[in-house]
Amino acid sequence: MTAPSDPDRRERRPLRVALLGCGVVGTEVAHGLLENSAELAARAGAPLEVVGIAVRDASREREGVPAALLTEDAEALVDAADVVVELMGGIEPARTLILRALERGASVVTANKQLLAEQGPVLFEAADTARADLSFEAAVAGAIPIVRPVRESLAGDQVQRVLGIVNGTTNYVLDEMTTQGLDLEDVVKRAQELGYAEADPTADVDGYDAAAKAAILASLAFHTRVSIHQVAREGIRHITRDDVEWARRTGYVLKLLAIAERTDEGVAARVHPALVPTDHPLAAVRGAFNAVFVEAEGAGPLMFYGQGAGGRPTASAVLGDVVSAARDRLIGGKGPHESAYASLPVLAADAAITRYQVRLEVADRTGVLAQVAGVLADHGVSIDTVRQSEALTAAFEAEPASEPAPGAVRDEGEPVARLVITTHAAREASLAATVSALRDLEPVRQITSVLRVEGV
Numbered sequence: 001m002t003a004p005s006d007p008d009r010r011e012r013r014p015l016r017v018a019l020l021g022c023g024v025v026g027t028e029v030a031h032g033l034l035e036n037s038a039e040l041a042a043r044a045g046a047p048l049e050v051v052g053i054a055v056r057d058a059s060r061e062r063e064g065v066p067a068a069l070l071t072e073d074a075e076a077l078v079d080a081a082d083v084v085v086e087l088m089g090g091i092e093p094a095r096t097l098i099l100r101a102l103e104r105g106a107s108v109v110t111a112n113k114q115l116l117a118e119q120g121p122v123l124f125e126a127a128d129t130a131r132a133d134l135s136f137e138a139a140v141a142g143a144i145p146i147v148r149p150v151r152e153s154l155a156g157d158q159v160q161r162v163l164g165i166v167n168g169t170t171n172y173v174l175d176e177m178t179t180q181g182l183d184l185e186d187v188v189k190r191a192q193e194l195g196y197a198e199a200d201p202t203a204d205v206d207g208y209d210a211a212a213k214a215a216i217l218a219s220l221a222f223h224t225r226v227s228i229h230q231v232a233r234e235g236i237r238h239i240t241r242d243d244v245e246w247a248r249r250t251g252y253v254l255k256l257l258a259i260a261e262r263t264d265e266g267v268a269a270r271v272h273p274a275l276v277p278t279d280h281p282l283a284a285v286r287g288a289f290n291a292v293f294v295e296a297e298g299a300g301p302l303m304f305y306g307q308g309a310g311g312r313p314t315a316s317a318v319l320g321d322v323v324s325a326a327r328d329r330l331i332g333g334k335g336p337h338e339s340a341y342a343s344l345p346v347l348a349a350d351a352a353i354t355r356y357q358v359r360l361e362v363a364d365r366t367g368v369l370a371q372v373a374g375v376l377a378d379h380g381v382s383i384d385t386v387r388q389s390e391a392l393t394a395a396f397e398a399e400p401a402s403e404p405a406p407g408a409v410r411d412e413g414e415p416v417a418r419l420v421i422t423t424h425a426a427r428e429a430s431l432a433a434t435v436s437a438l439r440d441l442e443p444v445r446q447i448t449s450v451l452r453v454e455g456v
């Protein structure tokens with residue numbers, strides 16, 4: 001007769017952990033595994049032995065990381081591990097190494113949102129086939145537990161909407177621009193030094209990183225595969241100090257938001273800068289912190305807040321996944337497998353419905369306001385508020401006039417009025433057509449900015 005399977009009688013041999021990558025996050029994970037080994041062993045149920053760390057240059061010293069652990073042979077390291085922790089980033093060789101690990105039955109922990117958002121289905125299928133864990137808490141909103149709550153705790157509910165700040169770098173940049181009056185480029189450099197930015201910070205500034213996270217959250221929340229290519233994306237590269245200042249003067253703060261929604265027609269995900277009222281909780285999210293609101297039918301509104309970037313905070317989420325994967329291995333089981341996907345339609349970007357703030361410069365003549373209002377009305381875009389003229393113009397006395405749009409006629413002596421129009425909710429497609437028509441309107445000298453307004 002076979003002995004009953006009693007987890008407490010299983011052999012507690014050390015679990016071999018391989019790290020791939022020893023950068024900002026990898027270094028902190030290595031420190032955590034090496035310095036807290038006794039505590040982690042007690043929590044996991046077996047010692048977690050670091051068998052090696054794959055790096056590009058093994059001859060380079062890394063503080064607090066024994067040189068003997070460094071190797072340039074990532075494949076051999078993967079083949080020697082029970083748990084593979086991928087912290088190299090990028091698509092290749094991360095993808096091949098993760099698949100190799102899963103095919104061998106090793107558990108995988110990764111922080112690689114880019115890979116998950118582009119190639120998630122391949123990886124999840126490999127994990128399910130191998131009955132091995134593929135965990136990625138660090139891939140969305142750094143230290144904040146958000147993947148596990150959406151994937152597991154809300155698995156019995158119907159999530160309707162996920163909205164939040166999921167990129168620490170851009171939140172830090174916009175915050176510094178708002179509070180210190182700095183330019184975008186200077187603050188991005190600082191974000192790199194602080195370990196918040198991706199290896200190529202374009203991924204942060206142009207919204208790719210947030211779009212990857214939005215795709216992951218939308219997939220988990222709506223049980224529908226959403227890839228990064230289906231997320232409408234606009235970054236913060238075009239945001240100027242002027243935009244930030246106008247936001248402040250009109251009662252808002254600029255934030256890069258990720259929004260995923262489920263409607264009767266399907267699901268939609270988008271990432272863009274948005275004006276958030278100064279009294280909205282998201283306005284108070286400073287520095288590299290992130291915050292995510294989830295609305296579910298049964299649970300109602302939920303809010304998650306914490307550090308979204310940086311080595312230590314991200315390593316916390318990675319280490320949590322490592323302990324969890326170790327526990328699953330010790331009982332011979334696997335964490336959650338992927339949902340049988342509902343495959344709801346993923347909607348096009350221009351289906352989104354939002355409020356907008358449009359700033360423009362017009363010839364300061366009688367009747368211009370009516371002409372502008374007429375263009376909005378013609379496109380079915382209803383105006384909420386219009387601010388015009390002296391008060392706003394006077395506030396900018398010291399400010400140099402902005403460059404006119406290419407082709408715009410600007411008479412040197414002509415008085416120009418600034419208008420700030422806030423709309424009621426309108427379809428993205430209607431707003432785009434409105435802006436295009438405004439550009440062609442004779443008295444319009446410049447469309448200074450078009451920003452969405454959220455959280456009103």
Ligand SMILES: NC(=O)C1=CN([C@@H]2O[C@H](COP(=O)(O)OP(=O)(O)OC[C@H]3O[C@@H](n4cnc5c(N)ncnc54)[C@H](O)[C@@H]3O)[C@@H](O)[C@H]2O)C=CC1
Pocket residue numbers: 020021022023024025026054055056074086087088089090092093111112113114138139142195196197198199308309310311314
């Ligand atoms: N830094 C952060 O705040 C966060 C980062 N992440 C993710 O964590 C992962 C790692 O990010 P960081 O540590 O910030 O990046 P990093 O650029 O500091 O570290 C990556 C390391 O991997 C190494 N590497 C790359 N390709 C390699 C290869 N083929 N063989 C050996 N080593 C290789 C690089 O030399 C570098 O040292 C990325 O997927 C990133 O998106 C996730 C959440 C937060």
Ligand SMILES: N[C@@H](CC=O)C(=O)O
Pocket residue numbers: 139141142166167168169170196197198204209308309310
């Ligand atoms: N570059 C990312 C790091 C965490 O995911 C960010 O700034 O949020």
Ligand code: NA
Pocket residue numbers: 137138139140141142143144145146147317
């Ligand atoms: Na997280």
